[in-house]
Every structure is written in C-alpha cells, then in structure tokens.
Amino acid sequence: MSTQLTDAQTRTAPAERWTRRSGQWSLPRILRRDALLRRYLAGADILASAIAVLVATKVVRDCRLHWSVALALLMVVPLAKVIGLYDRDELLLRKSTLDEGPAVLRLATAYTLWIWILAPILIYGSLHRDQILTLWGVLIVLLVLARAITRMLFNGRATPERCMVVGEPCACEQVQGKLDGGRGINAAVVLALPFETEQEEALGMRTLAEADGLRDLSVSNNLHRLIIAPHDSDADHIRDLVQTANGLGLHVSIVPRMLEVIGSSVEFDDLNGLTVMGVQKFGLPRSSRLMKRTLDLIGSLIGLVVLSPLLAIFAVAIKLDSRGPVLFRQHRVGQDGKAFDMLKFRTMIDGADEMRASLAELNEADGLFKVAEDPRITRVGRVLRSLSLDELPQLVNVALGQMSLVGPRPLVVYEDERIEGFYRERLKLTPGMTGRWQILGSARIPLSEMVKLDYLYVANWSLWNDSKILLRTVPFVLGRRGM
Numbered sequence: 001m002s003t004q005l006t007d008a009q010t011r012t013a014p015a016e017r018w019t020r021r022s023g024q025w026s027l028p029r030i031l032r033r034d035a036l037l038r039r040y041l042a043g044a045d046i047l048a049s050a051i052a053v054l055v056a057t058k059v060v061r062d063c064r065l066h067w068s069v070a071l072a073l074l075m076v077v078p079l080a081k082v083i084g085l086y087d088r089d090e091l092l093l094r095k096s097t098l099d100e101g102p103a104v105l106r107l108a109t110a111y112t113l114w115i116w117i118l119a120p121i122l123i124y125g126s127l128h129r130d131q132i133l134t135l136w137g138v139l140i141v142l143l144v145l146a147r148a149i150t151r152m153l154f155n156g157r158a159t160p161e162r163c164m165v166v167g168e169p170c171a172c173e174q175v176q177g178k179l180d181g182g183r184g185i186n187a188a189v190v191l192a193l194p195f196e197t198e199q200e201e202a203l204g205m206r207t208l209a210e211a212d213g214l215r216d217l218s219v220s221n222n223l224h225r226l227i228i229a230p231h232d233s234d235a236d237h238i239r240d241l242v243q244t245a246n247g248l249g250l251h252v253s254i255v256p257r258m259l260e261v262i263g264s265s266v267e268f269d270d271l272n273g274l275t276v277m278g279v280q281k282f283g284l285p286r287s288s289r290l291m292k293r294t295l296d297l298i299g300s301l302i303g304l305v306v307l308s309p310l311l312a313i314f315a316v317a318i319k320l321d322s323r324g325p326v327l328f329r330q331h332r333v334g335q336d337g338k339a340f341d342m343l344k345f346r347t348m349i350d351g352a353d354e355m356r357a358s359l360a361e362l363n364e365a366d367g368l369f370k371v372a373e374d375p376r377i378t379r380v381g382r383v384l385r386s387l388s389l390d391e392l393p394q395l396v397n398v399a400l401g402q403m404s405l406v407g408p409r410p411l412v413v414y415e416d417e418r419i420e421g422f423y424r425e426r427l428k429l430t431p432g433m434t435g436r437w438q439i440l441g442s443a444r445i446p447l448s449e450m451v452k453l454d455y456l457y458v459a460n461w462s463l464w465n466d467s468k469i470l471l472r473t474v475p476f477v478l479g480r481r482g483m
Contacts (some may be wrong), residue, residue: 031162031249033224034090037154041086042077044150048142049111051075054087056135057123063076063131064124072115072122080112089151090251093161093225094185097148098468104143112136150430161187162222166241167229167255169194175229175255191221195285214244225251282459283428291463294406300398311392314384324350327393332410335430340402343393347381388477394433406466407432408454419451427452434473 013066023069050073057063080086083103089095099102112135119127163179166171172192179187217223226245230238238254245252265377284292304311315326331339377385384390397403403410411419419426436453457465 002086007091017375033158037089037158038086040150040154041089041147041211042080044146045076045080045085045107045143046073048146049073049139052135052139053115053144055138056127060131060134061128063127064122066122072118075114076111077106079114080107083110084109089251093163093187093253095151095155095177097144097151098471099197100147101144101468102464104147105140108136108139108143111139138250155186156185159249161224162190163187163195163225163227164191164217164221164223165189165227165229166193167227173227175227184371187225189227190223191217214241215248215251216302218248220251223250223251227253227255229255233323256442280459282425284458286460288461292404292466293401295463295466296398297403299405300395303392303395304399307392307395313382313388314392318346318378322378330412332412332431333416333427334402334410335427337416339413340397342403343386343396345381345390345393347378347385347390348376349378391433398433402430404430404432404470405434407435408457409435409437409450418447423451423455426451426458434469434470439469439472439476 053069053073057065083106085100085103085107088100112132115135116123116127116132165175167175168193172189172194176189176192178187179189214226226241228238228241242252242254266279269276269278317328324346326346328344328348329341330344332342334340381390394403398405407429408431410428436457437450440453
C-alpha cells in the first residue's frame with residue numbers, strides 16, 4: 001500500500017515528540033513498561049543466583065567467601081541477556097516462564113561454569129563436586145520460581161496491554177476470544193479493524209500503512225501492540241504495516257494462519273535471501289515412540305505404587321456412598337481407531353447413562369456432553385471430579401499401553417464419528433490422561449477446536465512439550481478447574 005516512515009522521519013521524530021499531556025498515550029510509556037519488567041527479571045535472577053551460591057558455599061560446605069563474589073553474582077545478568085531471556089517478553093502476549101525452560105537450563109549451566117572457573121578468586125579454598133552440582137540444581141529451581149513470581153506480580157499490578165487487531169472479522173473475533181479467556185495473558189483488544197482499504201476509507205481514516213494514520217490511531221486509543229490476523233491479504237500490505245508499526249514503537253504480533261495446518265515445529269532455511277520453512281514429518285518416529293512409551297510405563301507404575309493407599313481410600317468411600325461398582329468403564333477410541341475400555345472412579349449413580357437423554361437440554365458443551373450441575377453425580381463423586389481424582393485409574397490404561405500420560409483427548413465412539421478429514425490424524429498417537437485440551441479447560445472447548453488442538457499436538461510433539469503439559473496440569477487441577 002502506501003508509504004512508511006523514512007529514515008529521515010525516524011531521526012526527526014524522537015520519543016519526546018510522542019509525549020502528550022497527562023492522560024494521553026506516549027511512546028516512552030511503552031518503553032518504560034518493557035524496561036520495568038526487564039529490571040524486575042534481572043533482580044530476580046540476581047537474587048536466585050545469590051541464594052544458590054550461598055547454599056552451595058555455606059550450607060553444603062562452609063567456605064569463606066571473598067568480597068569479589070558480590071561482583072560475580074551480577075554476571076548472571078549479561079549471561080541471561082546473551083541467551084535472550086530479557087528480550088522475549090516484549091515479543092509475547094502470554095509471558096510464560098515454563099516456555100523458557102531450555103533457556104533457563106542454559107543460563108544455569110553457563111553461570112555454574114562461570115563460578116567454577118572463578119572459584120580460586122571467589123572463595124578461600126576450592127569448590128568440590130557436590131557444591132558444583134548443588135549450585136547448578138538449586139539455581140535452575142530458583143531461577144524458574146523467581147521469574148514466575150516476578151511475572152505474576154508484574155501482571156497483577158500492570159495495566160492490561162492495549163491491542164489493536166487488524167484482519168478478517170472472524171479472525172479478529174477469534175483473537176479477542178483467546179485474549180479474554182487466556183490464563184497468564186494481561187492484554188485486551190481495544191480496537192479491531194478490517195484489512196480492506198475501502199472500509200478504512202469509509203471510516204474516514206488514512207491508510208493504515210501510513211505513519212500518520214497509524215500514529216493517530218495509536219495516540220487516540222493508547223495502543224501498545226498491533227496484532228495482524230491476515231487471511232488472503234497482500235504480502236506487501238502486511239510488510240508495510242509491520243514496518244510502520246515498528247517505526248512508531250508499537251509491539252507487533254502476527255497470527256500465522258498456515259500453522260493451523262502444519263504446526264509450529266518448523267525449521268527456517270535461508271536460500272540466498274529466500275526464506276524456506278522445513279516442515280516436520282507428521283507423527284512420531286520409532287525412537288520417539290519408544291522414548292514416550294518408556295516414560296509412560298515408568299511414570300504409570302510409580303504413580304500406581306505411590307498412590308495405592310489413596311486409591312484404596314477412594315474405593316472404600318465410593319462403595320460406602322452409593323450402590324454400584326467402584327470403577328466406571330467406558331468405550332473410547334484409541335490409537336489407530338482401536339476401541340478400549342477407559343477406567344475412571346465411578347462418580348455418578350449406577351445406571352447414569354440411561355438418564356442422559358432426559359438431560360440433553362441441559363448440555364453446555366458444543367459436540368460434547370457436559371452439564372455443570374449434573375444431578376447424577378454422587379457426593380463423593382463431586383469431590384473427586386473437582387480435583388480430577390476420578391481420572392487416576394487411567395494409570396492402569398497407561399501401564400497397559402492403551403493410553404499415554406500426555407496425548408490427544410480420548411473420545412467416545414459417537415464423538416469420534418464426527419471427526420473428518422486430516423483431523424483424524426490425531427489418532428496416530430495414543431490418547432492421553434491429560435493434554436492441551438485439559439489445561440485450557442476441556443469442558444469449555446468445543447469439539448471442533450479440541451480436535452485441532454490434538455492435531456497440532458501430534459504435529460508438534462516433543463518431550464519438552466509433554467513435560468510442560470504435565471507441569472501445567474498440576475496447577476490446573478489444584479485450582480479446582482477440573483469439572
């Protein structure tokens with residue numbers, strides 16, 4: 001489309017020109033917001049490294065420290081900066097500490113190596129192997145905790161990030177819905193505009209890709225971020241809009257529609273200036289399947305042994321509360337379309353399935369059967385469901401290889417019959433006790449979106465993604481959002 005900010009314009013329009021009277025938006029406000037979070041994170045990193053060093057040098061073995069150790073503690077900040085741990089937050093709407101786990105691991109390793117190399121001038125004596133291992137392990141844990149707490153406190157006190165969405169109307173509505181219902185997201189859509197130039201002119205605005213037009217919208221709506229949700233729009237239009245927004249200091253996020261099909265596990269290749277994406281083969285290779293199955297078997301057996309006293313207590317409580325079997329068996333569709341009996345603690349009165357037809361008008365889910373105040377649920381069953389404890393017998397299904405700890409949602413037969421096309425590829429993996437559908441709130445996600453999540457889970461599978469889902473399931477369950 002039209003012009004962008006030129007180099008001359010950028011040089012002659014410093015941040016001071018953006019400042020308006022009190023109550024109006026300015027570029028320095030965005031810069032201050034970003035800088036404040038970076039400083040908080042740097043402070044959290046220094047605190048974590050200080051505690052880890054003290055534990056390793058004063059608790060494990062009592063060492064006499066040199067004053068220079070105080071300077072060595074500050075080295076964690078430039079190391080984190082080099083790894084990129086201070087720059088990613090301004091790029092993201094959902095600022096998750098768990099997602100930066102591999103980078104935190106690299107930081108802890110580099111910092112531990114740094115302390116080990118400088119040990120002769122930091123302490124009187126030498127560091128032993130147990131101290132080095134303690135420093136590394138404690139630092140990983142403390143960095144994650146300190147960063148998570150810092151982000152939680154920052155999000156709790158900071159005003160929501162004000163966003164403008166530009167794209168197709170349906171895409172704008174989808175983005176707004178995700179921002180409104182997303183945990184850990186401190187952002188709100190304050191303006192949504194279509195891409196079509198004709199509609200822009202009908203609203204009496206300058207072309208969005210022009211610096212003055214986007215600046216006026218930014219100032220009048222106190223914007224922090226531009227979200228572009230393209231459909232079939234011109235690539236040059238999008239490029240101009242991104243460059244203009246960057247020149248004005250706005251954060252920019254783009255919804256890549258093609259990733260709904262290929263997933264996000266892609267490798268970028270540079271062919272002499274032409275960017276090409278290498279798409280990962282769909283499904284898991286044999287080595288990954290073996291690794292996933294091994295971890296499932298070990299995890300399920302340990303879980304059954306450790307939780308056996310608790311499982312026995314639940315069984316007795318169910319038996320005393322109402323008549324009927326302790327376990328509820330239901331046919332579900334598993335890997336490659338093979339049916340199996342999924343086990344759960346019985347949480348409803350005996351014969352509850354026969355009552356489903358009479359409760360159909362109370363169903364609250366799209367494509368699934370969910371009733372918030374289901375009269376068929378027993379007293380013990382309500383407690384078990386509130387914490388998802390009724391799912392624990394599925395550890396037996398995992399041990400038998402019918403299920404996995406993490407995987408696509410296991411659907412009943414009549415739900416599975418509604419899945420068509422390439423979304424049936426979700427069945428290439430064994431269904432899981434938990435998955436992305438669980439931590440996003442399975443009762444609130446329509447079936448059509450749930451199978452998309454399952455398909456993308458298969459397309460993007462990695463051991464780290466499984467670990468993140470398992471870790472995120474814990475606070476979800478403890479937060480009593482399992483019903």
